Amino acid sequence: MYLVTSEQMRYFDHYTIKTLKVPGIVLMDHAGKAVAEAVVKRRAKRVVVACGKGNNGGDGWIAARWLQHGGCSVHVVTVVDPGNLEGDAKLAFDMAGAANVSWNIYQPGDLGGSSIELLVDALLGTGCTRPLAGVYEQIVDEMNHSGVPILAIDVPTGIDASTGEVKGSAIRASETIAMAYEKLGTAVTPGAIYSGHTHVVDIGIKAPLPEGMASYVDPSELRQKWGSRDALSHKGTFGRCGIFVGHMQGAAILAAAGAARTGAGLVVLGTRGSISLAVLPDYVVRQAESPVSALEDCQSIVVGPGLGTDLEPLVGTASVDEMFSSKRGVVDADGLKLLRASNGLRRLNDGWVLTPHPKECANLLGWTTEQVQRQRLTAAMQLAERTGAIVLLKGYRTIIATPAGEIRVNPTGNASLAVGGSGDVLAGVIGSLIAQGLNGFDAASLGAWIHGRAGELAGAALTPISTTASDIVDYISRAIVTFFDGIGARN
């Protein structure tokens, strides 16, 4: 499912209106009617619609007209004098006025009626360009504190529809009705947290799609690229995934388990010393003075899980430089420290996937963790651009960014994944997919999806409270079954 920016949405609207000759008020009528239908589905009988100055407000006036038409008790509170409305929004107000929809100009402390069952946020949509202030801030705060559920039209007011940033007050909606496409800013956090459930409605917008649109990670797209295993295949067909084993061996073994369950032909553990933990006979263990040379024949390398202080001897060595320039793989956890170079950040190629959590991302960018969490999309895009690698920024609605600015957002996963070792499993899963031949962007996207679904399934069976990283590994197979739409992996 595509996720669009405000700018792309303006292009879609413009193309539909100018080239396809569909008047803007027709689109607005579809939008307002879809909102009214969503209100009716919620069985809300006493509804207040809060309208702003632009076309988002226009959608609100139209929704109010349809609600009145359907016999609902509806009232509009507007933050602007309707006499100052322009274009389609003015037309929408005229239609609502002719249908005798009641309204008043917002006065602080008066949301326009008692015993309201639902508030509709039609204050600002994709046109919101600055932090809320004045009357917009007042009404938004009042709506949020009213205790009444809020349905947002297109985008909750105060969210940047393109980036998900919230620079001040913003509507906390329980549901958002998105016009034509979900906006990128309601798919990623923090915007996603303010949007509640988002439903997309078709309002008749159509236009040729621009290249490289952002999307949710989509199994139907990735199914064509991964999973097929014909009868003549052998272990060499599915690649060797090498994993550095450092001081904290458990982390590397979890990564190995993730890699094996996701289908690498061979998982190789490269270590300088011996491995003291029990290792399943499924993996090959190789000892060498330089772990890089132990993994020389691997198609992908996972650097980081459990590396700890074993990293120091690796920093700046020729074998590590050689590995980054000639190999592909995953850099996670302590391995990310290898990316710091005297003149900034090391340049990699896009066969490498970096999997930082927000604090690691902040350390690499020289930002604070809070800044990364406020601007997750920008942070992921900047790190990808500066390193030349694919970046997977962990957290709810994990973001995967390419150096060229392509974005995917992972819809799977829940709190079951918030457990030590979960990130190590993810690194192994992605390393395995790279070893099997997927490019870094697809491997990171599919890896995030499978890992997230495995966490959901493990959490459903075992409760998120008691799910461990090993449980996530155990549920990878079932996640892969659901990836193939419940029909089982292809043979």
Ligand SMILES: NC(=O)C1=CN([C@@H]2O[C@H](COP(=O)(O)OP(=O)(O)OC[C@H]3O[C@@H](n4cnc5c(N)ncnc54)[C@H](OP(=O)(O)O)[C@@H]3O)[C@@H](O)[C@H]2O)[C@H](O)CC1
């Ligand atoms: N034909 C169409 O375009 C359709 C659009 N739909 C709906 O319309 C909105 C987008 O409408 P738009 O008018 O572009 O934008 P908004 O309604 O979100 O904002 C209107 C103006 O508000 C001002 N603004 C921006 N930020 C703030 C702020 N923080 N505080 C106060 N005011 C703000 C700004 O104007 P200025 O002149 O003040 O800069 C905006 O232009 C879209 O989301 C859909 O809901 C329909 O779906 C149908 C087709």
Ligand SMILES: [K+]
């Ligand atoms: K809105």
